Amino acid sequence: MSLLPPSTLLxxxxxxxxxxxxxxxxxxxxxxxxxxxxxxxxxxxxxKFDHFPDVPSETPVCLYxxxxxxxxxxxxxxxxxxxxxxxxxxxxxxxxxxxxxxxMPWIQKMIQGGDRLVVFGKPRERSKRMVIEHPEFEVxxxxxxxxxxxxxxxxxxxxxxxxxxDVLRELIHQSLEVTDLGAIPRLWPERxxxxxxxPDVWRAVxxxxxxxxxxxARRQLVRDVFFGIQLILGFRRAAIKxxxxxxxxxxxxxxxxxxxxxxxxxTDSQCAVMQEIxxxxxxxxxxxxxxxxxxxxxxxxxxxxxxxxxxxxxWQAALMAPTQILADQHYLxxxxxxxxxxxxxxxxxxxxxEESLPSSDLFASNTTGPALIVGTHALLFEGAEFxxxxxxxxxxxxxxxxxQRAQLIERADAxxxxxxxxxxxxxxxxxxxxxxxxxxxxxxxxAGRGRIVTVVRExxxxxxxxxxxxxxxxxxxxxxxxxxxxxxSEKLDLKAATSEFEKWxxxxxxxTVGLLHGRIDAVAKDAMMRDFRExxxxxxxxxxxxxxxxxxxxxxxxxxxEAGRFGLSQMHQLRGRIGRGPEKSxxxxxxxxxxxxxxxxxxxxxxxxxxxxxxxxxxxxxxxxDLLGTAQTGLPSLGLGDLLRDAxxxxxxxxxxxxxxxxxxxxxxxxxRQMKDYVLTNAVSQHLSAG
Numbered sequence: 241m242s243l244l245p246p247s248t249l250l251x252x253x254x255x256x257x258x259x260x261x262x263x264x265x266x267x268x269x270x271x272x273x274x275x276x277x278x279x280x281x282x283x284x285x286x287x288k289f290d291h292f293p294d295v296p297s298e299t300p301v302c303l304y305x306x307x308x309x310x311x312x313x314x315x316x317x318x319x320x321x322x323x324x325x326x327x328x329x330x331x332x333x334x335x336x337x338x339x340x341x342x343x344m345p346w347i348q349k350m351i352q353g354g355d356r357l358v359v360f361g362k363p364r365e366r367s368k369r370m371v372i373e374h375p376e377f378e379v380x381x382x383x384x385x386x387x388x389x390x391x392x393x394x395x396x397x398x399x400x401x402x403x404x405x406d407v408l409r410e411l412i413h414q415s416l417e418v419t420d421l422g423a424i425p426r427l428w429p430e431r432x433x434x435x436x437x438x439p440d441v442w443r444a445v446x447x448x449x450x451x452x453x454x455x456x457a458r459r460q461l462v463r464d465v466f467f468g469i470q471l472i473l474g475f476r477r478a479a480i481k482x483x484x485x486x487x488x489x490x491x492x493x494x495x496x497x498x499x500x501x502x503x504x505x506x507t508d509s510q511c512a513v514m515q516e517i518x519x520x521x522x523x524x525x526x527x528x529x530x531x532x533x534x535x536x537x538x539x540x541x542x543x544x545x546x547x548x549x550x551x552x553x554x555w556q557a558a559l560m561a562p563t564q565i566l567a568d569q570h571y572l573x574x575x576x577x578x579x580x581x582x583x584x585x586x587x588x589x590x591x592x593x594e595e596s597l598p599s600s601d602l603f604a605s606n607t608t609g610p611a612l613i614v615g616t617h618a619l620l621f622e623g624a625e626f627x628x629x630x631x632x633x634x635x636x637x638x639x640x641x642x643x644q645r646a647q648l649i650e651r652a653d654a655x656x657x658x659x660x661x662x663x664x665x666x667x668x669x670x671x672x673x674x675x676x677x678x679x680x681x682x683x684x685x686x687a688g689r690g691r692i693v694t695v696v697r698e699x700x701x702x703x704x705x706x707x708x709x710x711x712x713x714x715x716x717x718x719x720x721x722x723x724x725x726x727x728x729s730e731k732l733d734l735k736a737a738t739s740e741f742e743k744w745x746x747x748x749x750x751x752t753v754g755l756l757h758g759r760i761d762a763v764a765k766d767a768m769m770r771d772f773r774e775x776x777x778x779x780x781x782x783x784x785x786x787x788x789x790x791x792x793x794x795x796x797x798x799x800x801x802e803a804g805r806f807g808l809s810q811m812h813q814l815r816g817r818i819g820r821g822p823e824k825s826x827x828x829x830x831x832x833x834x835x836x837x838x839x840x841x842x843x844x845x846x847x848x849x850x851x852x853x854x855x856x857x858x859x860x861x862x863x864x865x866d867l868l869g870t871a872q873t874g875l876p877s878l879g880l881g882d883l884l885r886d887a888x889x890x891x892x893x894x895x896x897x898x899x900x901x902x903x904x905x906x907x908x909x910x911x912x913r914q915m916k917d918y919v920l921t922n923a924v925s926q927h928l929s930a931g
Contacts, residue, residue: 243420246273255414263402264411273424275415276442278408279461279880280395283454286358287391292327292334293363293370298836300362303327304380307355308336312348321348325357337363338371356380358389360396378405388413393448416443425918427464427471429896445880459889462881466890468919469878470897471907473675475916478905480528480676484654488630489522490549498548498577507684510538514545516680517658521549521631527656530674532665533682534851535816536689539660542682543633544574546658547612551583555630555655556610560619562636564589564762565769569791570635571614578612588615589762626653634659662816663809664851666859669883675894690796692819692849694827696803696842705799705828706747712797713751713778717823719797721781722814724805726757735801741781748779756782787813793821803829804838808858811845837861859884 249271250256250264269275290301305325312321321341327334339359341347351357361375380390389406397412399405421442430437438444441457448454499506506514513531520527533539547557561567571587578585610628613619632655659677670679697705709719721744725736741755754768754777765785771777773792780786780795787810798818800811811829818825829842844857883890900912907916 244272244418246271246276246419246421246424248272248419250275253418256411257407260403260407260411263400267398267400267403272415272419275412276419276421276424276446277879278397278412279445280397282396283448283451284358284360284394284396285451286389286394289358292325292337294335295363296365296370297363300360303337303359305337305357305359307351307353307357309353310348310351312345319343319345321345321351323351323357325359335370338366338369339375339377340366340371340373342374344374350379351377376405381406388447393450393454395446412446416446425914427915427918428460428467428893429900458880459886461879462886462889463893465877465879465881466886466893467897468915470675470890470893471900471915472919474894474897474901475907477528477676478901481525485524485526485656486555486630486654487522487524488550488553488555488656490518490552492549492552494552494581494583495545495548497581498544501577501580504686504688506541507538507682507686509682509684510542510686513542513680513682516678517542517546518549520678521546521553521656526654527658528677529658530670530677530679531658531660531682532670532679533660533662534664534685535662535813536685536820537662537682538686539635539662539682540570540573543635543658543660544577546631546656547633548583550631550656551610551612553630554610555628555653556613556626557631557633558613558615558619558626558629559633559635561614561616563785564616565765565785565790566635567614567616568766568769573791574612574614584611586611586613588613588618590616590618629653629655631656631658636661636663662813662851664855666852666856666883669859688822690819690821690823690825692815692825692827694815694829694846694849696829696831696839696846699830699832702830705830708826709779709797709799710748710751712826713748716794717797718772718775718777718792718795719779719799720786720795720814720817721779721799722786722801723781723783724802726759726783737781737783740801744779744781751778752776753779753781756780756785758783758785784810784814786817790817791820792817794823796821796823796825798825798827799830800828801830802832803842804831804834808841808844808854808861809851812851812854815845 250269251261256264264270267278269278284302286302286304289304292303292305293301303325304327306328308324308326310321310323312319314320319342321344323339325337325339327336337359339351339357356379358378358380359372359375360377361372363370363372365371376396378389380386388409395409395412396405397408399408421440424442426437438453438457438460441460444453444457445461448457517527517529517531520529531539531542533542543559547559550557559570561570567587567589571585574585610630613626630653634657665674712719721740723735723737723740727736727738737755737757741753745753754772756765756768760768768777768780769790772780772795775794784806795818798815800806800814803811806814815827818827827845829845831839831842834842841857841861844854844861848854881889901907904912907913
């Protein structure tokens with residue numbers, strides 16, 4: 241039998257059941273190669289199984305047993321299906337285990353008495369019984385493929401509705417038999433490899449003999465993926481540098497006047513980064529730089545320095561922010577600094593088209609020349625107003641897709657690009673996400689900022705917290721109270737901003753309390769934020785809409801309710817809304833009996849203000865997930881790669897990719913061209929199939 245090319249569509253293969261094809265399409269699996277690249281998410285050693293547990297555990301167990309009986313019952317709106325699993329080999333020495341599913345009535349059609357199951361999940365104690373709730377399971381049938389599912393290191397792939405795990409395993413096994421595996425390029429240059437290359441890497445990763453072989457196969461495939469990513473990032477970086485550009489050196493005269501008027505000293509870090517950016521902009525090649533700075537490190541002033549340099553050079557500068565609140569904040573800050581100098585600032589958002597026209601004689605006499613433009617996504621649709629766009633600043637860049645950024649960046653006037661983030665990013669991720677950018681880092685916190693104290697408290701402490709808050713309000717301070725939801729949800733038993741707002745109004749009277757969330761219209765948001773900034777509101781009950789861009793130095797208290805439901809980095813961003821003035825600030829993380837990783841997450845925030853330490857902890861606790869946002873970057877997914885565990889591979893891949901590009905900058909060598917084409921085609925195809 242002749243082997244099939246990896247690009248062969250599954251639709252035309254007789255051994256792919258027609259009733260499974262819709263489920264395969266939903267998973268983005270359209271070809272033989274897609275099947276092969278649908279890697280196991282874990283493995284079970286089915287040569288031996290765990291003992292049936294008699295105590296609860298946070299560690300999942302893998303069990304094999306016989307279904308003694310099943311039970312389906314209702315408790316009000318809840319529907320519960322139970323299966324009692326027994327260990328045939330242990331006899332009376334082992335107590336049966338209850339498997340339980342809530343509101344999943346279709347499970348009862350899949351499991352019947354007498355079935356043999358492999359089960360994976362965490363045992364819990366419920367009413368003196370050992371229970372696994374919503375376990376992963378697989379019905380083991382006595383058929384000719386039993387050896388594929390049993391008595392081996394068994395792969396467990398992500399399946400889906402209409403595609404059982406065992407069926408997907410069989411399809412992948414069949415694809416290994418019929419695919420020309422040699423036609424899938426090995427990207428990692430073999431002459432540079434430090435590790436032995438497995439001859440049958442695809443079979444080893446899906447159906448390994450043992451876990452040693454499995455790990456060797458995984459690392460080999462990760463090397464290919466990471467090298468492909470770094471090759472494309474390096475190629476992009478070189479292309480941007482060579483794709484035109486203009487010298488924009490400025491004169492420095494306007495900035496000197498701004499710096500002299502500032503009521504504080506710039507940090508050493510700000511001065512160093514400003515010099516890096518200024519040097520970049522003065523070069524004839526395009527600047528393409530990432531500015532990383534922790535919450536409150538002074539990124540906005542660095543961006544303003546760059547925008548002024550563009551203006552001094554006779555070019556326009558645009559800053560794009562992800563929210564109207566943040567755009568308004570930048571606009572007002574820039575106006576406050578630049579109005580006395582006659583530098584025109586323009587605001588462009590979806591709800592406002594207001595040009596800065598202050599009445600000062602100095603400004604009125606100097607309205608010629610390009611403006612500094614601040615806006616939201618609306619800037620993408622106001623392109624006709626850019627006549628000489630010399631600098632694009634993108635704030636909180638992770639909130640934008642790569643195509644949105646490209647609409648501003650890919651212009652004939654070849655603007656310099658500065659992207660900023662207040663989300664600290666571990667080094668391995670920076671090399672992956674932003675390998676095509678130069679990187680600047682703001683390390684210092686501006687002087688004159690008050691200390692932030694973070695405490696973790698259970699909801700039972702709320703009365704004492706309310707007393708503390710009242711005292712601070714009487715002393716003239718302001719506060720944020722943050723919730724994860726706008727409105728109460730039937731599916732989630734969580735407090736919500738709108739329902740809790742009235743409670744806080746009553747508790748804190750006569751203090752004034754406002755409500756801010758994403759569904760409030762732009763005009764009302766503007767008014768609410770203006771009242772809070774100017775002190776007419778003492779407390780703001782809000783959702784994460786205040787995560788970025790809110791700068792009220794007098795706000796010294798933040799209470800985050802249901803804190804365990806927020807992400808670690810997200811809470812760090814929220815906490816950055818306080819401590820912006822000279823007074824000591826307090827961030828109170830309220831939880832309702834959080835345990836395990838949820839409590840550990842809160843304790844990380846309690847113990848450190850270092851955003852990079854928090855980012856590392858977040859990555860460790862939550863895992864990297866799809867950090868690339870592959871549909872947003874035009875890069876292939878990480879596949880089996882893990883940015884923490886495989887940091888050494890990423891660093892090596894980066895070095896080898898740069899070496900290859902140094903030898904062949906345009907990737908004209910047929911082997912290198914094949915590498916580039918394969919990576920780009922693979923990235924595009926996975927995005928199309930996912931859509």
